[in-house]
Amino acid sequence: MGIYKSLRKKVTDKTAVITVVGLGYVGLPMAIAFAKKGYKVNGFDTSTKRIDNLHKGISYINDVSSGEIREVVKSGRFHVSGEETILSGSDVLIICVPTPLRKTKVPNISYVVQASRTVARYLRRGQMIILESTTYPGTTRDVILTILRKTGLALDKDFFLSFSPERIDPGNPDYDFTNIPKVLGSFTEDGRKLGKELYSKVIKTVVDVSSPEVAEVTKLLENTFRIVNIGLINEFSHLCHKLGIDVWEVIEAAKTKPFGFMPFYPGPGIGGHCIPKDPVYLSWKARKVGFETRLIDIAAEVNRNVPTHMVERIITILGKYGKKVHGSKVLILGVTYKKDVNDLRESPALDIIKLLAKKGADISYHDPYIPYLDIGGIRSESIVLSKKTLRTFDIAVITADHSSLNYKEIVDCSNLIFDTRNILTKLNLTGKKTVRL
Template identity: 45%
Template sequence: MTAIAGKSARAGIIGLGYVGLPLAITIARSGFSVTGFDIDPEKITALDAGRSYIEAVPAEALAAETRAGRFRSTTDFTALSECDVVVICVPTPLTKQREPDMSYVVKTAEAIARTLRAGQLVVLESTTWPGTTDELVRPILERGGLRSGVDFFLGFSPEREDPGNRDFDTATIPKVVAGDGEAASALMQAFYGAVVKATVPVSSNATAEAVKLTENVFRAVNIALVNELKVLYEAMGIDIWEVVDAAKTKPFGYMPFYPGPGLGGHCIPIDPFYLTWKSREFELPTRFIELAGEINSAMPRHVVSQLAEALDIRLGKALSRSRILLIGLAYKKNVPDIRESPSLKLIELIEERKGSVDYHDPFVAEVPATREYMALKGRRSVDLDEQAVRGYDAVLISTDHDIVDYGALAQWSPLIVDTRNAFARRGIEGGNIVKA
């Protein structure tokens, strides 16, 4: 506690991705010394050269903390022994069977266990099922004979990053914290209280884990609801966007959610299924969550069907003989993050139906390697100019980046299928624009 209060404690952050790197720099900026750990040597090389690969961490912020000696990075996990606080920020994906893949957490816990020493505080930030910290991580750490709450301390604090959100960052988002016992809870509050604007203590690690899942289940279910309403209102000839815009003028009892081509990002498409998996242990159904997953997962196929129908009715052309330009590969606007992006599924579905598809994304120059879409690796964003656009039969708006010239697209393309209401929101009208 004294080392944390005096900021002489060294923090180790394992996993320098969208969560870990912003957290590491935030901790360093607050005055602690930080060592970042990652198994990817390319990340370490980039960081050593002062290059940030995460938009939320400007290169100048990285350089400032590195020059001050408060941040360094390595692939050498034996250096964990030097850290007083160790924070786990590794992926928690799903298997193809939609079950939790805890391999990253397990391997990381095993790496920590090899150098674990008395007095260390170990924190899990990866989103997971309630009980993971105490039931999975703690036994691994205790294999060497040290005991949680006695020799070392164990806590959970869910990440709350929102890529592209200019209003909040790691330091200003309230941090839910919990610990395995009173001593661990006190250490969690002291450490994160020195780093972020406000902490929100809860009674147990399992409760903190449930908080994160509840936040994402809430969004997934409400997005599924508005997606389902969109399909229904389309059949009725009603514009879902107009409905939502009018409904949100009610000053109480309503919160706007918007439809789209499917869910993206690491959290909302994945995290709710961690709770459905855990619920089986208690023989309790999670019907809302599972139905929301079915609805949201079906949206890319619905969009492609609408695209095919628009091509047939408007241009008299089959999708199998059409060239499509997809706008936006990232899962949300104004960010380069393609994790779980529905755009990838849209490309796959169009090509399954023998259509030809290219993409334009000002934030994603080339498709990186992904677990599910390796066939798309290496494809590059095409230029968005008049000659190029006129060479496509239709433009499909999947992600509505602000810097795209929608007025020009409306003039150049014979058919636009808009899943984000991008044109109407900008006051752009045209008989060639179809909402989907």
């Protein structure tokens, strides 16, 4: 049997061994989803801490419960290791490693390179490799394929290679890995059909495109669409504030148009592993071909400045109550980059804290997902909220609107609240002491 037929059979009858390289926000939920469907799944991660947690059956990702991990481990279908030998015997290898930016704001694909070299050491005839990490167009072809070819094995004759971007939205209870349509781009027809067959086992809709590059840019278009529109609404919000117009009311009214408008909402700034940096991957690649992505660059700059505007607003609000920011007791509510996640990466709340600290504010924070915070070498602890403690702060600033907070108590007991997420209006809890963005 040829490699296509034999791999297809394994995928179809679920005897294919799937190895997920990188068990983070993307890799872990996917590994669990395949294991739940009956595949034998191996997980490899270079983080000893994460592997230790998984061995203990403890989840470090909100969207995966510890119970789910224990269940698939108990079923014998999920094994993890920090030793790369776990890759041997795999039929499918899916790479989900980080793609951050370097300090110089250029793509850092060293994790992808390292993971691909690890995969290359275990590459054998009849395997399918898929990259899921978000990256610039050409990475799958120029970086991964080049590394894999050095083994002497040939694309399509010996192995298949595809790119399939992950689209998960951590903390979103309505969508997970299994019900978000998946885009997949492969080099050859057989790779495309095999990739589609594999993902179709766990995902209802798989959208195949003509090449890995189309799939790579599809993901970047999606995230560019978000950064530009978030930048637009953040700028709009700033303008409305200057004009004395309520931006939230404007959005609600604009939303009534049944076509041609999609609501985006202002906030304290952008964060997470995707929106602040993925479009930079595209603008970096664009410069390589002599193209300037002006819209992306401006949106990124507008969004970068939002935490500074937030601090200006806090200073103005305190001033209205006769208080100076220097020496004021400020409570930051929610430090993660968005609600109901435990992810601090690029969180605008951290910038707000740093800027307020520079102005001499006395800052505390509360976040049910982040017990400790280390900012600039200073470690602080999430305070326990109580009626008594809430009363001690000059102002509370809602920066991540986690669902589990007791907003009624926060409103009842705080002296002043600045709500950058508009959660209090949604909960009908606004009053004299509450100011929304």
